[in-house]
Amino acid sequence: MTATNKPNIVLDVSGVNKSFGGLRALTNVNLQVEEGKVHAIIGPNGAGKSTLLNVCIGRIKPDNGHVVFNGETLDRHQPHEINQLGVSRVFQTPEIFADLNLLENVMIPAFAKRDGAFTFNAIRAVSAEKELREEAEEILHDVGLYERRTHLAGSLSRGDKRRLELGMCLIQKPKLLLLDEPTAGMARHDTNMTIELLKRIKARGMTKVIIEHDMHVVFSLADKISVLAQGTVIAEGLPEEVRGNPRVKEAYLGEAH
Numbered sequence: 001m002t003a004t005n006k007p008n009i010v011l012d013v014s015g016v017n018k019s020f021g022g023l024r025a026l027t028n029v030n031l032q033v034e035e036g037k038v039h040a041i042i043g044p045n046g047a048g049k050s051t052l053l054n055v056c057i058g059r060i061k062p063d064n065g066h067v068v069f070n071g072e073t074l075d076r077h078q079p080h081e082i083n084q085l086g087v088s089r090v091f092q093t094p095e096i097f098a099d100l101n102l103l104e105n106v107m108i109p110a111f112a113k114r115d116g117a118f119t120f121n122a123i124r125a126v127s128a129e130k131e132l133r134e135e136a137e138e139i140l141h142d143v144g145l146y147e148r149r150t151h152l153a154g155s156l157s158r159g160d161k162r163r164l165e166l167g168m169c170l171i172q173k174p175k176l177l178l179l180d181e182p183t184a185g186m187a188r189h190d191t192n193m194t195i196e197l198l199k200r201i202k203a204r205g206m207t208k209v210i211i212e213h214d215m216h217v218v219f220s221l222a223d224k225i226s227v228l229a230q231g232t233v234i235a236e237g238l239p240e241e242v243r244g245n246p247r248v249k250e251a252y253l254g255e256a257h
């Protein structure tokens with residue numbers, strides 16, 4: 001392959017190790033995420049998936065190894081700096097402002113990206129920003145919550161809170177979106193809605209890393225899959241390659257069946 005048609009690597013994790021006390025959560029993990037692709041990370045419970053995502057957003061510092069985002073080494077960056085560089089993450093437990101309405105919730109992260117933190121000045125500035133408000137309304141349409149834009153975020157169901165949080169990430173127009181089990185706790189209808197939403201975002205060219213236990217979601221969305229087991233990448237490749245890999249069947253898919 002020549003230099004010109006080489007895929008652009010947005011996220012490059014190399015040789016990452018992380019132990020918690022005596023427990024090795026990640027062992028020599030390498031991961032390369034191509035621009036515009038959906039890269040799924042799957043694996044059994046306790047495989048190290050969330051730890052790996054936390055390393056990528058600077059919440060956990062690896063014992064050694066490196067994470068490079070868009071050509072920039074993240075070793076010394078704080079989480080809010082990594083966010084400002086263009087990395088957003090949807091958490092397993094939604095991190096929203098329960099006492100504010102949906103529109104305000106979606107508008108605040110746009111200020112946070114600009115100012116570097118979720119400040120109360122940002123909350124005050126919200127009402128003045130017409131353009132941002134329109135953008136937030138559009139995003140609430142996208143995530144299926146526009147009709148409830150004036151409701152308090154705390155009143156939403158768990159699935160709707162997760163969609164709201166996704167909206168809070170989208171308004172930051174991240175280059176890289178990390179999703180930690182975006183459909184966990186959702187009924188099938190909500191899961192399918194979320195798959196359709198993520199496909200629409202994919203069409204806009206946003207690169208995504210997705211941790212997911214639901215194989216229907218993984219095989220509906222992923223361009224590439226990495227399989228973690230006991231902190232090590234045991235397989236990676238196209239979905240059909242991973243699906244047929246005996247090590248994966250043994251470590252994970254077999255378990256799911």
Ligand SMILES: Nc1ncnc2c1ncn2[C@@H]1O[C@H](COP(=O)(O)OP(=O)(O)OP(=O)(O)O)[C@@H](O)[C@H]1O
Nearest residue numbers: 020023024025043044045046047048049050051052
């Ligand atoms: N802060 C921590 N302190 C101590 N041990 C931790 C910590 N975070 C994770 N671990 C351990 O590291 C290992 C990997 O955990 P991690 O949450 O990354 O796995 P996971 O693949 O995301 O699991 P799940 O699918 O169940 O969410 C587990 O054995 C877990 O108990």
